[in-house]
Amino acid sequence: MGKFVLGAVLALTLGAGTAFAEVPKPAAQAWSFNGVFGTFDRAALRRGLQVYTEVCAACHSLSLVYYRHLQSVGFSEEEIKTLAREFEVEDGPNDDGEMFTRPAKPTDPFASPFPNAQAARAANAGALPPDLSVMTKARKGGEDYLHAVLVGYRDEVPAGVEVMEGLFFNEYFSGQQIAMPPPLADGAVEYADGTKATVQQMSMDVVTFLAWAAEPTLEDRKRLGIKTLLFLLVLTAMLYALKRKIWSDVH
Amino acid sequence: MTSPTWNNPVVKWIEYRLPVFSFTQDHLIDYPTPKNLNYWWNFGSLAGITLTIMIVTGIVLAMHYTPHVDYAFESVERIMRDVNYGWLIRYVHMNGGSMFFAVVYIHIFRGLYYGSYKAPREMLWIIGIIILLTMMATAFLGYVLPWGQMSFWAATVITNMFSAFPLIGEPIVTWLWGGFSVDNPTLNRFFSLHYLLPFVIFALVFLHLWALHVHHSNNPLGIDTKGPQDTIPFHPYYTIKDLFGLGVFMLVFLGFVFFAPNFFVEPDNYIKANPMQTPTHIVPEWYLTPFYAILRAITFDIWFIPAKLIGVIAMFGSVLILVLVPWLDTSKVRSARYRPIYKQVYWFFLIDCIVLGWVGFNSPDAMFMGAVSFLRIGQVATAYYFLHLLVVLPVLGKLERPRSPPESISAAVTKDSDTVTEAA
Numbered sequence: 001m002g003k004f005v006l007g008a009v010l011a012l013t014l015g016a017g018t019a020f021a022e023v024p025k026p027a028a029q030a031w032s033f034n035g036v037f038g039t040f041d042r043a044a045l046r047r048g049l050q051v052y053t054e055v056c057a058a059c060h061s062l063s064l065v066y067y068r069h070l071q072s073v074g075f076s077e078e079e080i081k082t083l084a085r086e087f088e089v090e091d092g093p094n095d096d097g098e099m100f101t102r103p104a105k106p107t108d109p110f111a112s113p114f115p116n117a118q119a120a121r122a123a124n125a126g127a128l129p130p131d132l133s134v135m136t137k138a139r140k141g142g143e144d145y146l147h148a149v150l151v152g153y154r155d156e157v158p159a160g161v162e163v164m165e166g167l168f169f170n171e172y173f174s175g176q177q178i179a180m181p182p183p184l185a186d187g188a189v190e191y192a193d194g195t196k197a198t199v200q201q202m203s204m205d206v207v208t209f210l211a212w213a214a215e216p217t218l219e220d221r222k223r224l225g226i227k228t229l230l231f232l233l234v235l236t237a238m239l240y241a242l243k244r245k246i247w248s249d250v251h
Numbered sequence: 252m253t254s255p256t257w258n259n260p261v262v263k264w265i266e267y268r269l270p271v272f273s274f275t276q277d278h279l280i281d282y283p284t285p286k287n288l289n290y291w292w293n294f295g296s297l298a299g300i301t302l303t304i305m306i307v308t309g310i311v312l313a314m315h316y317t318p319h320v321d322y323a324f325e326s327v328e329r330i331m332r333d334v335n336y337g338w339l340i341r342y343v344h345m346n347g348g349s350m351f352f353a354v355v356y357i358h359i360f361r362g363l364y365y366g367s368y369k370a371p372r373e374m375l376w377i378i379g380i381i382i383l384l385t386m387m388a389t390a391f392l393g394y395v396l397p398w399g400q401m402s403f404w405a406a407t408v409i410t411n412m413f414s415a416f417p418l419i420g421e422p423i424v425t426w427l428w429g430g431f432s433v434d435n436p437t438l439n440r441f442f443s444l445h446y447l448l449p450f451v452i453f454a455l456v457f458l459h460l461w462a463l464h465v466h467h468s469n470n471p472l473g474i475d476t477k478g479p480q481d482t483i484p485f486h487p488y489y490t491i492k493d494l495f496g497l498g499v500f501m502l503v504f505l506g507f508v509f510f511a512p513n514f515f516v517e518p519d520n521y522i523k524a525n526p527m528q529t530p531t532h533i534v535p536e537w538y539l540t541p542f543y544a545i546l547r548a549i550t551f552d553i554w555f556i557p558a559k560l561i562g563v564i565a566m567f568g569s570v571l572i573l574v575l576v577p578w579l580d581t582s583k584v585r586s587a588r589y590r591p592i593y594k595q596v597y598w599f600f601l602i603d604c605i606v607l608g609w610v611g612f613n614s615p616d617a618m619f620m621g622a623v624s625f626l627r628i629g630q631v632a633t634a635y636y637f638l639h640l641l642v643v644l645p646v647l648g649k650l651e652r653p654r655s656p657p658e659s660i661s662a663a664v665t666k667d668s669d670t671v672t673e674a675a
Binding site for chain 2: 036064065066069130133134137138139140142174214216217220221222224225226228229232233235236239240242243246247250
């Protein structure tokens with residue numbers, strides 16, 4: 001068994017370089033949360049939540065994120081309650097020993113579309129839609145890559161590429177054949193704030209939302225980081241001055 | 252060195268029974284230190300501080316982490332999302348691993364440049380190499396704990412290395428796993444050992460310092476201190492210099508923590524471990540890639556010894572051989588400053604190690620600039636690694652004609668300052 005696994009691993013690592021067609025590098029996007037001072041665009045987050053809820057959530061879970069987490073990006077308690085109530089979750093057992101369903105509460109994680117992985121596969125022709133909680137950190141290229149995949153479907157398949165039954169051609173997906181049908185189409189959602197729901201717009205919005213889902217403490221981190229580094233910079237400069245002073249009698 | 256006498260009765264009472272006050276005075280305050288240490292000597296104290304940071308953050312993380320295959324990944328994310336400042340503690344611990352190795356590698360290469368491993372500091376060096384080995388084991392164990400894809404497959408690949416040994420190999424692997432695959436018992440024991448080993452490192456660091464304080468620090472000139480004119484007390488001179496160095500180090504360290512916390516991480520480790528799905532590209536963390544490159548460089552059997560076994564031996568050998576460096580290097584002159592040829596092969600060796608690290612990141616089959624496979628580059632670099640240590644070092648010590656180092660540190664320092672004054 002051991003030898004087999006190592007052999008398989010070596011074979012796979014050996015083969016990795018040649019197995020797939022050249023996938024273009026995703027273009028860098030101007031995300032609102034880029035850079036030292038970047039923060040999540042609140043309007044984009046709301047739109048992105050809407051895209052996730054109305055489109056992605058049909059297949060993809062977000063099981064590490066709780067409804068209550070939305071409070072940190074400006075959702076009111078009432079809004080969160082209303083949002084959560086739209087979903088049914090299983091709870092129990094009750095005093096009779098029965099499991100029951102009830103509307104979700106802010107203290108619940110985002111409701112999953114399928115009860116388990118087997119059900120998810122059964123409903124998706126054998127493919128498992130991955131959980132999206134840390135998706136932007138789980139793919140090389142992060143947000144840029146996710147956006148590239150979401151807008152990377154092509155109707156015209158390049159010459160010489162044979163797309164397998166049940167798969168779709170996607171320019172940016174590893175192997176360029178993806179089981180996920182094109183999830184976005186112009187006008188797939190109707191934005192409450194009147195923004196035009198183009199594929200490009202929805203993709204940018206939902207990726208912003210997923211970036212927040214993967215790193216909800218990003219803004220706290222950067223804020224504390226700026227303060228800490230400024231403090232350290234001053235402290236280190238003073239330590240250097242002190243060092244010069246103390247050492248002045250040595251040379 | 253005479254310690255001051257204390258008048259405070261409590262201090263006197265304690266001092267008589269356990270001389271902690273004179274110990275502190277002798278080893279942290281008056282401790283005579285060569286006056287010419289440069290900034291490369293900061294990395295020892297930085298390593299000690301990083302170890303402390305790792306232990307403190309690690310203990311806090313352990314309060315919130317669940318070592319179970321069903322919950323480990325989720326509990327780490329819970330730390331990131333719901334524990335107060337959990338994201339900070341975890342990012343410090345995660346990047347701290349990389350920082351620790353960076354600091355220790357610089358510390359080791361400083362020792363190699365200035366000949367700090369030579370008599371009478373061989374024990375100091377050997378303990379250092381044992382610390383490095385223990386660090387590698389600890390880092391590997393810790394990397395498995397978040398139970399991501401890389402965690403799981405790194406655990407699988409590394410434990411499987413032991414299967415290369417004939418007869419005993421397979422039983423050893425089963426014993427390490429606590430079963431017939433990497434599973435919950437493996438994760439549990441890895442957590443237990445990951446908590447234990449840092450304290451072993453701490454004890455080893457104590458021995459390292461003990462050995463250091465017997466013959467004191469080497470210095471850039473590589474000559475012995477001749478008397479009080481060559482030394483200055485550790486405090487305040489080196490306490491302030493180390494503190495300034497710490498400030499610069501923390502700027503870099505926390506720069507990563509706050510603004511690029513996932514810089515060193517493989518994205519695959521944010522995918523929960525899946526025994527049914529092998530990642531296309533299994534790579535260890537950057538600080539282990541040189542050794543991974545050596546492991547994979549051996550693709551040929553020698554006689555009846557299978558390639559895999561030779562690879563494993565070469566990999567362990569590449570670290571263990573460092574223990575012999577004090578004897579492999581036959582030159583009597585410590586510092587590379589006075590060894591014109593060593594000074595050059597030293598840089599060549601350093602580049603060789605960096606090349607190995609770079610090769611370890613790439614799949615052996617991939618071509619560099621379309622011309623040469625990474626496997627071939629790795630093989631040449633591995634060959635040079637051992638050639639440098641086993642042939643170049645011993646032969647060079649005999650053949651090279653070193654320049655003569657200055658008489659004493661103070662002589663050199665006065666001469667230097669004379670030149671500076673003249674130039675001014």
